Amino acid sequence: xxxxxxxxxxxxxxxxxxGDRGNIITLQKRCEWRGIGVEVKRLxxxxxxxxxxxCNLLFMGGAQDQQxxxxxxxxxxKASTLxxxxxxxxPGLYICGAYQFLxxxxxxxxxxxxxxxxxxxxxxxNPGINHPRLIGNIIIKCxxxxxxGSQSKRDSDxxxxxNEGTLVGFENHGGRTYLGKNIKALGRxxxxxxxxxxxxxxxxxYKNSFGSxxxxxxxxKNPSFADLLIKLALEKKYGSPINLSxxxxxxxxxxxxxxxxRLSIEL
Ligand code: GLN
Numbered sequence: 001x002x003x004x005x006x007x008x009x010x011x012x013x014x015x016x017x018x019g020d021r022g023n024i025i026t027l028q029k030r031c032e033w034r035g036i037g038v039e040v041k042r043l044x045x046x047x048x049x050x051x052x053x054x055c056n057l058l059f060m061g062g063a064q065d066q067q068x069x070x071x072x073x074x075x076x077x078k079a080s081t082l083x084x085x086x087x088x089x090x091p092g093l094y095i096c097g098a099y100q101f102l103x104x105x106x107x108x109x110x111x112x113x114x115x116x117x118x119x120x121x122x123x124x125x126n127p128g129i130n131h132p133r134l135i136g137n138i139i140i141k142c143x144x145x146x147x148x149g150s151q152s153k154r155d156s157d158x159x160x161x162x163n164e165g166t167l168v169g170f171e172n173h174g175g176r177t178y179l180g181k182n183i184k185a186l187g188r189x190x191x192x193x194x195x196x197x198x199x200x201x202x203x204x205x206y207k208n209s210f211g212s213x214x215x216x217x218x219x220x221k222n223p224s225f226a227d228l229l230i231k232l233a234l235e236k237k238y239g240s241p242i243n244l245s246x247x248x249x250x251x252x253x254x255x256x257x258x259x260x261x262r263l264s265i266e267l
Contacts, residue, residue, distance in 0.1 A: 020061025138192025169214025
């Protein structure tokens, strides 16, 4: 059977910082190299919410607060559709500002509240201009204890390669995210700041949706994660287990290793 995926790219014009667009290119290429058809739908301000239900995989990148405010208004109009498909298990990757949107709210440095979609049990606050932004290269480990019950299979997928589920990225955020009781972190911070610079958690997992502060972009540096998203999307669409053919990741491995070396971590 010829497999095909539709990737919904949310707000490519306004939500794409620090190379987040590279995530789309990675997903597209890793599908194409395996003969999997891909269509990327650009979902910019004013898009018809019904388009969301035609997507098999969603991606949304980060942005500055100014852009976030504009997007937040549009996104609220799509909140119920997005919530429905996320709850149904449509896989998605949400980076930084997008990740903050999935929570209850984002409080800007001046105290302004940007309402979130309330899909994930988390909130984000920027403590103000007297507090430093959390910037730099980051390494996290996706340990099993960060990933609950039915998701343990997914954890083993992530750990097949890439040195036991180690994710490498770059973060730059003023917001500090705090997870509630009903949500699991994506990983534990090995080097860097993560969700809030204090509790060592990074990102969040809910059903097949992943939130993270890792720009960089995250997927070219972490090909197992890209493949996990592709696999989840195909399995959800076709309803049967999918084994992706292996690809040569030697360049990606070198990139990961060089970042790790800078942070004095051995990969
Ligand atoms: N505006 C958010 C913050 O600084 C998100 C930044 C980003 O997406 N890079 O916390």
